[in-house]
Structure formats: structure tokens, C-alpha cells
Amino acid sequence: MLGRNDLCPCGSGKKYKKCCLNKDVASERSSRKIEFSQKQYYELYAKLYEFSRNEKFKTEYEKAKETFFIMENEEINSKFERFFNTYFIQDHIMENKKVITVEFFEENKDNLDMVERDILKNLFESYVSVYEVKEIREDKILLKDCLNDVEIYTEDINLLKDFEIGSPIIARIVKVGDTNILIDITISISEAIKDIIVSDIKTLFSQYEDIYKDMNTFLIHHTHILYKYIQQLLEPSIAEFLKNQRAEKASKAESVEVCESDDKVIAIMKQNVEDEFLQGCIDFWNGYKAANGEVKGAENGWAAGVEYYVKKDAGQSITQAQISKKYEISPSTLGKRYKDLKSE
Incomplete structure (x- = not known):
């Protein structure tokens, strides 16, 4: 075990207590906090997942697949099953104008504790967005939501340890207690891809401002758009499929x-x-x-x-x-x- 008076393993030549001790303590505290919050979230998610597999949601499940997936290819689509499950549970708007999380809350509210109620409330308001790393500290990282132009701290430093200031990412953030955790998807993208996605989404939002009061509400109702970008970024065959599809449409339009x-x-x-x-x-x-x-x-x-x-x-x-x-x-x-x- 490393002692306070031992040489710091970072190679600075200083004693550990004079060098990286405070940073490591802050990092360890942040890691424990994240692990506890993740445990709370995934315990609730397990209940939501089981609830979503109820036979009464079978038709809605098929509708959600039609909206979410780009290609009718089970082998390719299986790569995105985890993302789809999150979309179906938290984002897919059913015929009754509700999402699974709302239905779950209404049917189980008398059996939910305060922590579960709080997580569900934050899930209702969560969405996928494009972020940029603005600041890196020992115990937290500051992210800027490039679509909503707001900043948010996350203690999920281990997940983001390979990112640098200025790095653009696609991520989904959910608040659990007083901690913001990243769930489901966090992928690095280039600056050029970030600019394209942000421009596309903002242009699309401008066309529907008569329906949605702000960008936040728009993203909550359109998470499938970001998930479709993710599918294209992670699976080249999907990008190629869409390229050919656009070419066919353009050809038809010309005719x-x-x-x-x-x-x-x-x-x-x-x-x-x-x-x-x-x-x-x-x-x-x-x-x-x-x-x-x-x-x-x-x-x-x-x-x-x-x-x-x-x-x-x-x-x-x-x-x-x-x-x-x-x-x-x-x-x-x-x-x-x-x-x-x-x-x-």
C-alpha cells in the first residue's frame, strides 16, 4: 500500500502527500459516488426492462423497431439492441401518448421509494445529445450540450478518462440523486461530424418550432434521430445503405x-x-x-x-x-x- 511519505508513482520525485494524494482521493471519492448512482439506476432499469416485456406492449415494441432501426437486417440491428431497449423504454411514444417509463410509474407509484421516483422523473426529461468536453478536474468533468447551449458536470471521470478538453461526444446523461451519470451510449466523434449533426438538428428544429416550445422538448421527442446518427457512425453498411437510398430518391425526384x-x-x-x-x-x-x-x-x-x-x-x-x-x-x-x- 502506498504511504503518504512514499515517492509519488507519477515520477515527479515528490512525496505522495505533496503531489497526487489529494487528486487520487478526489478521484476515488468520485468513482464511489458514480458506482453507487449507477447501481441505483440499473436496479430500477431492470424493473423497467421486465415491465416493458409485458405482452400488452408487443404491438408498440414492433412500432418502435420500425421507427428506430434503419435497415431490415436482424444481424446488423442486433448490434444496437442495447440502445434500442433504452429507446423503447424511455423514448418511444405509444398510441396512448405515453412512454413506458410513465406507464410504469403510474402502475407502480405506490410501491416506489423516493429514490426510484426521482430517477424516473429525470428519465422523463433525458435525451441523447452532442456534447463537448469543456473542463477536466480530478473529481468531475464539465460538458457543454452543443444543442441546448447549457453546461453540466458529471462525476463519470473513468468513462471519460480518454477524452481531452474540446473532445466532441454523443452521450446520454441522467441525474441520479445529485450525480449525473452517462448511460447507454458515449462515443467520440470528430469536430466535422459534430458540426454536421448540430447543424442538421438545429435546422430540423427550426422547421418544427410551431410544435415544440424549445430545443430541450424537441430532443426529448426525437431521440431516435441521434440514435440513427449513432447507427451510421458505428456501422459502415448502414451509412452506405442510406447513401444509396438518398441517391435513389434524388434520381426519382429528377424524373x-x-x-x-x-x-x-x-x-x-x-x-x-x-x-x-x-x-x-x-x-x-x-x-x-x-x-x-x-x-x-x-x-x-x-x-x-x-x-x-x-x-x-x-x-x-x-x-x-x-x-x-x-x-x-x-x-x-x-x-x-x-x-x-x-x-x-
Whole structure:
């Protein structure tokens, strides 16, 4: 055992008590704190996982898979099963407008202790985001949320020990007691990838500001977007699949003659809606615009809403997850646009 008066193992030539002792004590204290918080979280997570496998959630489980996964390839998708489980339990919005964690809380609130209640509350507000390491201390690390422009400390120093100041990462943070732990996913990304993701997400948020009051709320409802970036970063075949898919869409768009009088929603529908439903979608959209005047919001959301509405009205067996994936939007956004169209 290293004594206080022994030479410090760092090689400085100083006594341990005059060199790294205080730093090591702070680091050890932080590690114990993190381990205790992780134990509390994973004990609750085990209960949530078991609850989520209830037969009554089977249909929602399949819908969540449709939204979360990019490719229909079980071998590739199995690599992201842990991430998907977190998404399904904490993020997937079911038909009843709730997530699994809320359903679990409502059914078990009389049997939950204060620690579990507190963790659940923080889970409701957690999301995946892009962070940058701003400061490294012996007992904690300061991270900046690049999408929300807020800073947060985490004591998870062992997990982040290989990162440097300025390092960009994708991570998910949950507060347990007075400790912020990183769960599920923490991956290093380049500065260029960080800039692309942040720009893409901010642009997307600007299109849906009429639905979500702030970026925080937007991210809570759209964690699947960051998980899809993660899948592309960790699995090259997925990135290649999406590249080919975009090329096919671009080719199809070029082959469609879009009149100058057509708006972008109609142009998007011409790229995505099958011929047997296309004219019905165009007629419905033109009628909706005529009745409501200027329509604000992202074109993808409106196009998806129109297709879903027309197909439902025609008695087609179609899910919101299927249409959302097709138009690269969230099911909650589709639900909002469908409600707007339905109220007409």
C-alpha cells in the first residue's frame, strides 16, 4: 500500500502527500459516488426492462423497431439492441401518448421509494445529445450540450478518462440523486461530424418550432434521430445503405416533372406516394390549403400527414411508424399533423 511519505508513482520525485494524494482521493471519492448512482439506476432499469416485456406492449415494441432501426437486417440491428431497449423504454411514444417509463410509474407509484421516483422523473426529461468536453478536474468533468447551449458536470471521470478538453461526444446523461451519470451510449466523434449533426438538428428544429416550445422538448421527442446518427457512425453498411437510398430518391425526384405551381409538399408526395393514392393526396392537400390559407411548418411533416390521412380514410392498414420512417420524421410529429388535417 502506498504511504503518504512514499515517492509519488507519477515520477515527479515528490512525496505522495505533496503531489497526487489529494487528486487520487478526489478521484476515488468520485468513482464511489458514480458506482453507487449507477447501481441505483440499473436496479430500477431492470424493473423497467421486465415491465416493458409485458405482452400488452408487443404491438408498440414492433412500432418502435420500425421507427428506430434503419435497415431490415436482424444481424446488423442486433448490434444496437442495447440502445434500442433504452429507446423503447424511455423514448418511444405509444398510441396512448405515453412512454413506458410513465406507464410504469403510474402502475407502480405506490410501491416506489423516493429514490426510484426521482430517477424516473429525470428519465422523463433525458435525451441523447452532442456534447463537448469543456473542463477536466480530478473529481468531475464539465460538458457543454452543443444543442441546448447549457453546461453540466458529471462525476463519470473513468468513462471519460480518454477524452481531452474540446473532445466532441454523443452521450446520454441522467441525474441520479445529485450525480449525473452517462448511460447507454458515449462515443467520440470528430469536430466535422459534430458540426454536421448540430447543424442538421438545429435546422430540423427550426422547421418544427410551431410544435415544440424549445430545443430541450424537441430532443426529448426525437431521440431516435441521434440514435440513427449513432447507427451510421458505428456501422459502415448502414451509412452506405442510406447513401444509396438518398441517391435513389434524388434520381426519382429528377424524373418527376414538378410544375412551378406545385408547392414543396406536393413535390415530396410525388416522390413518396404510390400512384394509386397520389392524386387523392394532392386533391386533399389542395383542398386543405384552400380552406386554411398559408400553412406553416416543415413540408415533410405535412406530406406525411396527408398520406397517412388519405390511406387511413381509404381503409388501408398503415401505421404511423411506417409513414414516419418513410418521411424521416418522428411519430409524434406525424400525429400532430394528422390531428391538424383531421380537424379540418
